Amino acid sequence: MSEKEVIKNEENNVSEKTEIVKEKNYSSLSMEELINELNSLCDNSNPYSVSKKAEEIKVLFYKLLNLEKKDSDESDIEEEVENSEEKKETRLHPLEIEFKETNNRFRKNKSEYRKKRDKAEQKNLVIKQNIISEIDKLREEEESMKITFEKFRILQDKWKNTGHVPLSENNNLWQNYHHHVELFYDYIKINNELRDLDFKKNLEQKTLLCEKAEHLITEKNTNIAFDNLQELHEHWKNIGPVEREIREKIWERFQIASKKVNKKRNDYLHKKIAISKSNLNTKSDICNQISELTNSLPSTHNDWVKLTEKQKSLSEDWKRAAPIDKNDLKSAWSLLRDVNNTFFGKKNDFYKSRKEESKNHLKVKIDICEKAEKLATSTDWKNTSKKLISLQKDWKNSPFVPNNLSSDIWKRFRTACDTFFNSRKLNFKKQDDEREENLTKKKSIFSEVEKFKVSEDAKNDIITLKEFSNKWNKIGFVPIKSISINDKFNKLISIHYENLKLNKEEKIKIQFEAKVHNFNGNSDSLNKEKEHLRNQIETLNRTILQYENNISFFGPGKGVEPMKNEILKKIEKSKSEIENHKIKLSTLNKI
Numbered sequence: 001m002s003e004k005e006v007i008k009n010e011e012n013n014v015s016e017k018t019e020i021v022k023e024k025n026y027s028s029l030s031m032e033e034l035i036n037e038l039n040s041l042c043d044n045s046n047p048y049s050v051s052k053k054a055e056e057i058k059v060l061f062y063k064l065l066n067l068e069k070k071d072s073d074e075s076d077i078e079e080e081v082e083n084s085e086e087k088k089e090t091r092l093h094p095l096e097i098e099f100k101e102t103n104n105r106f107r108k109n110k111s112e113y114r115k116k117r118d119k120a121e122q123k124n125l126v127i128k129q130n131i132i133s134e135i136d137k138l139r140e141e142e143e144s145m146k147i148t149f150e151k152f153r154i155l156q157d158k159w160k161n162t163g164h165v166p167l168s169e170n171n172n173l174w175q176n177y178h179h180h181v182e183l184f185y186d187y188i189k190i191n192n193e194l195r196d197l198d199f200k201k202n203l204e205q206k207t208l209l210c211e212k213a214e215h216l217i218t219e220k221n222t223n224i225a226f227d228n229l230q231e232l233h234e235h236w237k238n239i240g241p242v243e244r245e246i247r248e249k250i251w252e253r254f255q256i257a258s259k260k261v262n263k264k265r266n267d268y269l270h271k272k273i274a275i276s277k278s279n280l281n282t283k284s285d286i287c288n289q290i291s292e293l294t295n296s297l298p299s300t301h302n303d304w305v306k307l308t309e310k311q312k313s314l315s316e317d318w319k320r321a322a323p324i325d326k327n328d329l330k331s332a333w334s335l336l337r338d339v340n341n342t343f344f345g346k347k348n349d350f351y352k353s354r355k356e357e358s359k360n361h362l363k364v365k366i367d368i369c370e371k372a373e374k375l376a377t378s379t380d381w382k383n384t385s386k387k388l389i390s391l392q393k394d395w396k397n398s399p400f401v402p403n404n405l406s407s408d409i410w411k412r413f414r415t416a417c418d419t420f421f422n423s424r425k426l427n428f429k430k431q432d433d434e435r436e437e438n439l440t441k442k443k444s445i446f447s448e449v450e451k452f453k454v455s456e457d458a459k460n461d462i463i464t465l466k467e468f469s470n471k472w473n474k475i476g477f478v479p480i481k482s483i484s485i486n487d488k489f490n491k492l493i494s495i496h497y498e499n500l501k502l503n504k505e506e507k508i509k510i511q512f513e514a515k516v517h518n519f520n521g522n523s524d525s526l527n528k529e530k531e532h533l534r535n536q537i538e539t540l541n542r543t544i545l546q547y548e549n550n551i552s553f554f555g556p557g558k559g560v561e562p563m564k565n566e567i568l569k570k571i572e573k574s575k576s577e578i579e580n581h582k583i584k585l586s587t588l589n590k591i
Contacts, residue, residue, distance in 0.1 A: 035095065042109055280324045
């Protein structure tokens with residue numbers, strides 16, 4: 001704020017108490033008198049109110065000073081004043097020195113006053129801004145209009161009694177104040193109309209709350225209905241009044257709906273209490289059943305497992321028997337813990353007594369595990385499989401050992417078994433792939449054999465058929481589901497041998513040689529064929545013995561001779577077949 005603005009502000013301040021300085025004509029005073037007048041102005045409580053007089057004295061003083069020195073020129077007095085300020089103190093006139101000291105004292109007083117005034121104006125600005133805010137809030141008051149208006153008058157008085165504000169804020173502040181005053185008077189003017197509208201609005205809101213409360217009567221969840229009703233009551237409190245004539249009626253409607261909702265909840269709570277008591281009795285009965293489980297203590301692990309399952313089932317039944325009253329909850333849980341602690345205490349006693357026994361049982365499992373680990377890398381798939389399966393059965397039937405003791409051993413045992421069976425699985429997979437490939441090769445050979453035709457050159461045909469057999473025998477096993485292809489091949493080869501251009505004996509011999517060749521060193525097939533030949537020889541011997549026995553019953557006479565000769569021929573034929581079988585058997589024994 002400039003000094004001129006401050007001066008203007010001070011001159012317009014009609015409430016400020018300042019000393020009244022009579023108008024004087026300073027132009028006739030000497031320099032000494034002017035200094036005295038300036039000195040008297042320094043004692044004024046409001047330096048800004050006499051600033052113009054001080055300026056006038058200053059101008060007149062320097063004018064007389066310059067005339068006295070007779071060295072003034074035609075320059076402007078103001079410029080002369082400025083030039084005189086720049087002169088060195090040693091060249092100043094004695095009265096000028098005294099004037100400067102007095103003038104500096106006046107300026108210092110004016111500066112201190114200005115700082116004090118600025119601080120007071122800022123404080124007044126805040127006070128008046130708060131007054132405007134409070135006037136604005138009066139339009140939101142719910143008290144009687146009389147009380148509201150009294151508050152307004154008090155605020156007006158406070159505004160009037162508050163001092164000046166900074167000049168830069170004065171205009172905007174004043175306009176803002178008058179604007180809110182006008183709004184307040186407008187509010188007073190339409191208050192009655194607004195009251196009627198407010199009554200109507202409040203009635204609509206309270207009617208809506210009544211409808212919502214009445215709707216809650218049909219709500220199935222009584223807790224939700226009750227909570228929502230409390231919210232409706234809170235809304236009711238925040239809604240203003242309605243017309244006096246209908247206040248009781250609308251309140252009574254709201255109360256009736258509230259009572260019905262509350263009654264429904266009370267009925268629900270009474271029913272809930274009854275259910276809680278029934279559930280509490282059920283829980284107590286279950287605790288008694290758990291307690292009775294250990295009246296006769298089990299003597300084996302399996303019996304304890306079964307008994308523990310019953311205990312768990314009863315505990316679950318206890319939990320499902322809910323809810324119960326909160327006041328009974330602690331004692332009910334305490335009773336359940338007690339009976340369960342008693343149960344598990346007796347169970348722990350049993351297993352503690354078996355702890356030493358478990359160590360011996362663990363040695364059994366360790367022995368089984370070590371045997372399995374020795375077999376884990378075996379490639380004797382058939383025999384090792386049987387052994388490991390047997391060890392698995394031994395493990396299953398081995399004495400019980402607590403899990404905390406047997407867990408590591410069980411992992412070792414399972415790893416050993418998995419190692420073998422996974423390797424076997426991979427091997428069989430590889431075999432299956434090879435057998436599928438073998439099947440494809442044999443199908444190709446079988447197709448060639450099917451296309452083969454017997455020629456007149458039996459010797460050459462025999463070589464060809466043997467080559468077919470050699471190729472076939474060099475190929476490994478085929479899948480089990482397709483193993484019948486071997487029988488089909490042998491049957492087809494036999495048919496081709498049968499069709500060779502040879503006599504019967506040669507065919508039989510060649511066919512047997514081919515059959516033996518097809519065994520390809522298979523001991524099982526060789527043994528089966530040997531057993532077959534022995535059975536044939538034994539059967540033929542019994543047949544011969546039977547024929548000879550029958551001949552002994554024939555008497556002398558021409559009629560029986562043909563029959564007797566026929567039997568003798570059969571005996572000779574059987575003996576010949578026996579010799580052939582013996583030759584074959586001898587051949588097989590040499591392989």
